[in-house]
Amino acid sequence: MSGYPQVDALAGQIRSGSVRALARGLSWLEADTPDGDALVEALYPFSGRAHVVGITGAAGAGKSTLVTALTRLFRASGQTVGVLAVDPSSPYSGGAILGDRIRMADVGSDPAVFIRSMATRGALGGLCAVARDAVDVIDAAGKEVVLIETVGVGQDEVEIMRLAHTILVVSVPGLGDDIQAMKAGLIEIADIHVVNKADKDGAHRTVAELQAVLPPTSAYGWTTPVLSVVASTGFGVSDLATQVTAHANHLRATGEWQRRERQIAEFRVVKLAQRLVARRLTQPVHSGGDLANDAFDRVADRRLSPRQCAETLLSYPSHQRDLHVRPRHSQEDLERA
């Protein structure tokens, strides 16, 4: 119970499987409102059951096509599926979202499949946090497999992958040097490598190149497979779905699942704390006598060092930031400095 009737009502509807409520809840998250935060709080205890699978790779590698093909297979084996396409570049998102929707139209009409695209809105370091909160909400709605698609460029997208249990890195034959360089950063995070567009020349070579640079068998005994697929026809996707499920089973059997959950929890909490601190420090000034503003003046005048100032600001509880409570540096310290 969140204490907010409209939040509790929506949380209940989401848990009982209302697609409309789920869509609405995700809109709350995207808008970065207190209601969205309260909703995540209310649903968090009911999340944690879904197998979260991240799919990343260069733009146009066929990720959405692959997600659609995988979704069909998971549905055929009786699993419910949530899909979250995280678009890093909001200016282009309109088109990309529409494209994803059209291609997913056939699985999209299945009530056991929930598909959502999210754009970043430039939230303060928030893409990753919003994406993972969204996954929890979809998870609490009962989806057994949640697929997250992101383009594998940029720190945010790689970070989103760190929130998944199983990471698929999608490559295609005959990429240029720059894209190969991008891929190098992704090689070590892959649990499964997928070489898509195997109907094109050079797929064997790409598979061999990946196999040559793969890390050895992991500490928990998983050897990263490199699979050739043609997402557009479904060739090889059944083997891929089998490997995705095998990875989840392997995680559970070895205790690696709990270790990753722990790692994800730590990563999320640290990220969120950073976000809250950043938000606190950039909050609008309420009064003319704002301590931070005075302090910035002193830093500019070389009467206070940036580090002293930063440490002082961090030591203030948020509700007393422009008051005079000071565990470490005092108002007098600032005054004197």
Ligand SMILES: Nc1nc2c(ncn2[C@@H]2O[C@H](COP(=O)(O)OP(=O)(O)OP(=O)(O)O)[C@@H](O)[C@H]2O)c(=O)[nH]1
């Ligand atoms: N030849 C061939 N084309 C494919 C294959 N899979 C996907 N495509 C095509 O590749 C293009 C891009 O596919 P998407 O699934 O949109 O790729 P994406 O990685 O999701 O793209 P972004 O989300 O824009 O980064 C489309 O025209 C697909 O039809 C494949 O296996 N073989």
Ligand SMILES: [Mg+2]
């Ligand atoms: Mg896509």
